[in-house]
Amino acid sequence: MEVRVANVRKEFDRFPALHDVSLDIKSGELIALLGPSGSGKTTLLRLIAGLEKPTRGKIYFGDEDASQRTIQERNVGFVFQHYALFRHMTVADNIGFGLKVRPGATRPPKAEIRRRASELLDLVQLSGLEKRYPTQLSGGQRQRVALARAMAIEPRVLLLDEPFGALDAQVRRELRRWLREIHDATGHTTIFVTHDQEEALELADRVVVMSQGRIEQIGTADEVYDTPNSPFVYGFIGESSSLPVKVEDGQIWVADRPIGLATPDAPNGKATLYFRPHDIELLDGCNGCIAGTVAASRRVAGTRRVELEIGGGRQLVEIELPIEHPAAQKSRIAFRPRRWKVFPAQDS
Amino acid sequence: MVDLSYTAAADTSPASTVSATTEGRTTRWALLALALVFLAVFLLLPLVLVFAEAFKRGWAPYFDTIIDPDTISAIRLTLLVAAIAVPLNLVFGVAAAWAIAKFEFKGKAFLTTLIDLPFSVSPVISGLVYVLLFGANSVLGPWLKSYGIEILFAVPGIVLATIFVTFPFVARELIPLMQEQGTGDEEAALSLGANGWQTFWYVTLPNIKWGLLYGVLLCNARAMGEFGAVSVVSGHIRGLTNTMPLHVEILYNEYNAVGAFAVASLLAGLALVTLVLKTILEIRYGHAIAASRGH
Ligand SMILES: Nc1ncnc2c1ncn2[C@@H]1O[C@H](COP(=O)(O)OP(=O)(O)OP(=O)(O)O)[C@@H](O)[C@H]1O
């Protein structure tokens, strides 16, 4: 099922949690909503589910205007951050709940509900735990039951709010791979919220980066990582270094020297240069480069992080060198970013 | 240096880590004894005296009082009033607690205060309010009377006063419980396609059932035992508008001590049954009660 969010705005008591958000999701896609705390990820997910009403804008499921529909009619599977399993029901009853509450005509017989529940338990690899209560399960198992329960109603869209948020790193990685497998097997259109970029980049077909109630960028993992379209995305996803620069006639200047990077379309004036610390080339002679003296050097796992003072110590940038690289011993290093972007300086 | 490490070791010696309090054994015994004596004098002794007085002249006078038509009618009225007031307050209490705990609306704080009102005003005043509302000099009273409906000095008035006085028990018990549980489970049920009623029946109610039972027990105990408010609106008509507590008073004022205590012993018995039920619930379902207060 395609999902289209069209110019949605959401206010809580006048406080805008989302400003004019638009998003197109293709059928069968696995989408991650990624952003810092308070950026509006949960709010967007709850709006799609129908747990909140948009202040303005519409949400479409396929061609149908879902904003007119109640949560029950939308038929979405929602997995809550803290699972919200019904504690007085067994695992099987939890999973069967969505079928049990269907109106008479469409409600499957009891035996059929039981069969579906145990089928889903097999799918989430918890066969044999039908009779347990939620309190008798581990966090990871509860998470799986919550997912099975959401899938039991054959939802048109599967929505997960920080599905692995409360689990330890090991279990998270396992469940991540497993969620991808389930997604590929069932083909549900799936949207999940996370503030873990590794999770988003690894798992999702496309990542929606959010900040302060706005969508900053939508793209595949490669797109948002390699060509971030805003300073925020540059800073939020992966490591980044930045340096204040000046643009003059399509040339980038650091202090009083051009550094050999051309940016024909950028307007003249102050700007900020962004690049990845590891995505640089080291130069011997400095004929158009960024040069600086080594201020600090740290070993980080398989690489060496070097902090350079640029332009007489007024600016610090970080770059990454291979451990064995001879430049690591030098006190003065010249380099040029291989992949980079300038953004006009923001008035602050 | 040596001294320092020695004192540090002494600080963690078993004697000082096992007991969090520093009181000696004597102090503890003294406190316990004080509490027990207090309980005995102020709770146990009166209870024993009630039964002792009731059976002072043996079984015969006791039964004479109990099978007296006026007593029977008082018992019947008390049970009737409780049978009406408790279910109504169960419904009102659940509805009020549900609204307060699960929804955001203007005037919520005011509603919460209002629920506490019956606890904070004297029962006599609660009764007087109904006299003002339905009395001979009120607007409502004569109007209802013209349709043949008697409120004051009749069963409806007693029921109303009892409902008013016992209203907070169920709501008070449920509000903190429901607030703590939040709306997550309800939202999950809705997202799975359940309608409002199914959500309440299958999800909310099981989550609150022990708290609810507790509230109902307390509500029932008070409904049967209420004196002040009922006394004002009842009119003390023997065989008609006398509840058990009122009947006790009448018998006592007639210097019929045995009779008064006999009826009082019935009330005390009801209270004991309530307490026993509550204790059984706690023992039998203590685990479930704790579980329903959170994962
Ligand atoms: N029910 C509400 N009432 C008032 N404000 C709300 C409500 N829900 C969310 N907000 C506000 O809207 C903003 C976005 O909240 P939201 O829960 O969507 O953030 P989030 O991106 O999910 O953050 P997190 O990663 O911490 O879960 C926050 O500033 C929050 O305070």
Ligand SMILES: [Mg+2]
């Ligand atoms: Mg959130």
